[in-house]
Amino acid sequence: MFMFNLILFGPPGSGKGTQSDKLVEKYGLIHLSTGNLLREEIALKTPLGIEAKSFMDNGQLVPDEVVIGMVDSYFDKNKGAIGFLFDGFPRTVAQAKALDNLLELKKTEIAAVLALDVSEEELVKRLLNRGITSGRSDDINEEVIRKRFAVYSNETKPVAEHYKKLKKFQSIKGEGTVHDIFNAICGIMDKKLK
Ligand code: AP5
Ligand code: MG
Numbered sequence: 001m002f003m004f005n006l007i008l009f010g011p012p013g014s015g016k017g018t019q020s021d022k023l024v025e026k027y028g029l030i031h032l033s034t035g036n037l038l039r040e041e042i043a044l045k046t047p048l049g050i051e052a053k054s055f056m057d058n059g060q061l062v063p064d065e066v067v068i069g070m071v072d073s074y075f076d077k078n079k080g081a082i083g084f085l086f087d088g089f090p091r092t093v094a095q096a097k098a099l100d101n102l103l104e105l106k107k108t109e110i111a112a113v114l115a116l117d118v119s120e121e122e123l124v125k126r127l128l129n130r131g132i133t134s135g136r137s138d139d140i141n142e143e144v145i146r147k148r149f150a151v152y153s154n155e156t157k158p159v160a161e162h163y164k165k166l167k168k169f170q171s172i173k174g175e176g177t178v179h180d181i182f183n184a185i186c187g188i189m190d191k192k193l194k
Contacts, residue, residue, distance in 0.1 A: 003108040004029065004083035004193065007090070009160065010116035012148045013123040013130075014174045015181060019116070020087045022182050027189065030078045033087040034067055037074065039136075057137045059147035061091055061155060068098045075102060083111075091156045096163070111192055113163040114185060116174030120149060 006029065008016045017033060024031045038056060041049030048070065052062045061067075071089060078084075090096040103109050124145055131139030138144050163169040172184050 003081065003106070005086070005103065005108060005110050006083070006189070007086045007110060007113040007163070008116065009113050009163075009169075010174060011118065011120075011123055011152045011156075012145070013126040014116035014118045015178070016087045016116065018178055019182060019185060020085055022178075023085055023185065023189070026186065027083075027085075029083045029085040030081040031087060032071065032074055032084050032089065034062075034070065034089040034091075035087070037070055038062060038067075041070075057144070059138055059144040059151060061151055064092055064094045064098070067091075068095060071099070072102060075106070090159055093158050093162055096159050110163070110166075110168055112188070113160075113169045114188060115160065115169065115171045116181070117171050118174040122175055123149070 004027070006023070008020055008023075010016055017036075020031050020033065023029065038049070038052045042053050042056075043049070048066060051066065055062045067089065075084075086099070090099050099110070124142065127139050127145050128142065130136070138148065160169055170188065172181070172188070174181060
């Protein structure tokens with residue numbers, strides 16, 4: 001079966017979640033945000049959620065095996081999807097390799113990786129601002145926000161290299177209005193879907 005799988009890539013606060021909601025509505029992809037799935041587990045106080053919470057509160061990554069297992073079962077729950085939009089996953093090279101393998105088993109692959117490019121100054125502003133209303137424990141404290149950027153640089157940026165080697169990686173400007181950024185992404189999507 002033909003599937004279209006997109007990765008929205010970028011640092012914390014770059015707009016992955018915001019753009020995902022709009023893309024899912026337009027293209028009918030299944031949104032797979034590991035951050036959202038983990039926050040649901042925390043809200044339900046499952047063993048997985050309890051394990052994940054301390055990592056998330058400190059701005060650290062949840063261990064790969066926990067996240068990969070969660071993605072695997074989300075795939076099983078969404079058999080027949082026309083494609084997935086990955087948001088906040090993969091975040092390590094090990095996760096990227098696990099995803100490649102999972103998709104290969106389904107006889108599909110990643111069509112494109114789109115990275116939202118936003119300055120650190122703007123990111124901090126956005127996250128502190130969201131922290132006022134979101135109730136997200138990792139948005140309230142600037143120290144935890146900076147920690148998330150450091151983790152992104154050290155552990156997640158190498159994922160970009162992985163997809164550059166496969167010639168699937170493309171950066172786009174992530175500053176400006178939500179509407180303009182969405183249109184830029186749709187332009188790229190529509191070309192790929194032709
Ligand atoms: P996760 O939930 O993935 O958070 P994140 O990557 O840190 O990113 P955010 O959700 O904060 O930002 P976003 O890019 O979605 O931006 P948004 O659209 O919300 O991860 C949280 C934690 O879970 C991790 O730290 C880790 O512990 C764990 N985790 C998750 N996935 C994992 C994985 N795969 N492996 C291991 N651990 C994992 O926008 C941000 C704000 O900006 C919003 O207020 C929005 O309204 C605003 N905004 C958006 N676009 C614009 C714009 N164009 N102009 C102005 N403001 C804008
Ligand atoms: Mg998000």
